[in-house]
Amino acid sequence: MISTHPQTTSELLAKARALTSMSVGELARLWQVPIPADLHKSKGWMGQLLELVLGTTSGNKPQPDFAELGIELKTIPITPLGRPLESTFICSAPLTQTLGLTWRNSPVYQKLKKILWVPIITAPKTQILSERTVGTAMLWEPSEEEEQLLQADWEELMEMITLGQIAQITAHHGTYLQLRPKAAHARALCKAIGEDGEPISTLPRGFYLRAQFTQQILQHDKRR
DNA sequence: TGCTGATCATGA
DNA sequence: TCATGATCAGCA
Numbered sequence: 001m002i003s004t005h006p007q008t009t010s011e012l013l014a015k016a017r018a019l020t021s022m023s024v025g026e027l028a029r030l031w032q033v034p035i036p037a038d039l040h041k042s043k044g045w046m047g048q049l050l051e052l053v054l055g056t057t058s059g060n061k062p063q064p065d066f067a068e069l070g071i072e073l074k075t076i077p078i079t080p081l082g083r084p085l086e087s088t089f090i091c092s093a094p095l096t097q098t099l100g101l102t103w104r105n106s107p108v109y110q111k112l113k114k115i116l117w118v119p120i121i122t123a124p125k126t127q128i129l130s131e132r133t134v135g136t137a138m139l140w141e142p143s144e145e146e147e148q149l150l151q152a153d154w155e156e157l158m159e160m161i162t163l164g165q166i167a168q169i170t171a172h173h174g175t176y177l178q179l180r181p182k183a184a185h186a187r188a189l190c191k192a193i194g195e196d197g198e199p200i201s202t203l204p205r206g207f208y209l210r211a212q213f214t215q216q217i218l219q220h221d222k223r224r
Numbered sequence: 225t226g227c228t229g230a231t232c233a234t235g236a
Numbered sequence: 237t238c239a240t241g242a243t244c245a246g247c248a
Contacts, residue, residue: 039232039242039243039244040232040243040244041232041233042232042233042242042243043231043232043233043241043242043243043244044232044233044234044240044241044242044243045233045241045242046241046242046243047240047241047242048234048240048241048242051240051241058240059235059240060234060235060236060239060240060241061239061240062238062239062240065240074242075241075242077242077243085243086242086243086244087227087228088242089241089242091239092238092239125243125244170228170229171227171228171229172227172228178228180228180229180230181228181229181230181231182230182231183230183231184231184232184233184237185230185231185232186229186230186231188237188238190237190238203229203230204237204238210227211226211227
């Protein structure tokens with residue numbers, strides 16, 4: 001089966017909604033994608049399957065998955081009750097040259113401003129991949145209130161990075177947006193700002209949405 | 225058992 | 237190394 005790139009937002013949403021209740025095994029068969037035994041060594045597999053099915057246009061370039069529509073695609077494993085099993089990676093965090101960076105022109109905001117969420121109903125986490133099913137996809141844009149909350153977290157974290165306090169940042173910081181390691185392994189280091197403004201080597205970090213926040217998004221949208 | 229910190233695959 | 241896609245694994 002061949003996917004065409006969706007031309008409009010409504011076409012994309014309709015396409016995603018048409019997948020509701022389909023099993024992962026069914027999708028993989030239709031698109032002739034081999035199913036891994038588990039996701040241990042194929043962590044991005046689910047996301048890549050949906051990219052194929054929905055016909056994303058961007059590959060692994062630093063731009064929205066549907067560049068023309070300005071929409072980012074995120075697959076999120078949820079329990080049958082709608083609780084996300086994982087936090088959601090947004091983008092890597094700039095650790096140097098952060099002065100002058102503002103919320104609205106930050107990579108975090110650019111990623112978050114329009115997201116197509118595709119829930120994958122997964123229960124329990126050990127459930128065989130092919131038996132998981134697609135939930136109801138939804139298009140989300142942050143409300144004013146949500147944006148303010150995210151911006152506050154972002155500003156707190158970015159200030160710490162800029163002031164050379166990255167070593168003190170843990171995943172406990174940030175109410176809805178957190179900063180965590182994002183690396184191939186512990187030896188993958190990058191440059192950051194040290195306590196006295198000197199360059200230091202540290203683990204690359206990424207911004208993540210807490211599962212609690214994602215849950216609110218998904219629940220809120222159901223009431224519309 | 226939820227969450228943090230660590231990790232896996234792939235392409236340029 | 238850094239971008240894309242995330243989930244794993246063990247501790248609190």
